[in-house]
Amino acid sequence: MSDQPAGTGAVLAAVAVGGSAGSAARFGVAQLLPHDAGTGVPWSTLAVNAVGCLLIGVLVVLAEGRHPLLRPLLGVGVLGGFTTFSTYTVDVVVLAQRGALWTAAAYAAGTLLSALVAVSAGVFATRRIAGRP
Template structure:
């Protein structure tokens, strides 16, 4: 299957979380199994994020390193996951909702990122807020790109 150099999904792939037709059959929009694994995964991911934030608090006015690292690591893991579910584990219908939407969706926190920026700017730390804003966007995109490329290279190397 041919891949677009920037898009982590194979050409012609559909998003199984959105497409209501799979293998020509209509799929229920609210599949209880999918909703269940998303809920359990989300609880696990959010709990992990919360525990990290307790153990690694951000001082007032400081760069939110904990949220920054959580979001960069989470985006990198999403890059790995997307390659694996589109190229390797294509028949595992609950892996992506559990790990991607659930665990990693609960683990990453772009809402906290937005609140952190607002607090930094209104607290007189606009420079730190702008640095955090830019570094997170660049870091998240680089994390996804690097992990997608590395995972694809590893899969190609292992299948030779």
């Protein structure tokens, strides 16, 4: 089944459905962990981006050879809607504009580092658990 290409309409529908779910989950996290980027580290944005990157690492391994709509649904849709590079960027700019330059720099670098580590950890752990090279 994985060899069959998915039609553009089916891919778009999968991305839309997944994106709705991911965006709703992101909104929920923002409600549970509200923040003002001008007063400190935006922990909720950092958390969703790190968790999303960990899950994309897991997905890359588990989706290989599976249904052709799995990656668009879960990767582009759910995780793309859940994670938020735009909010991260705005948070860095707002922190810098409010004079918290060290916090802005640490947050900018820390988010990128945590994203890279999370993706790598997700891939590594999933390969180990699933017994894949």
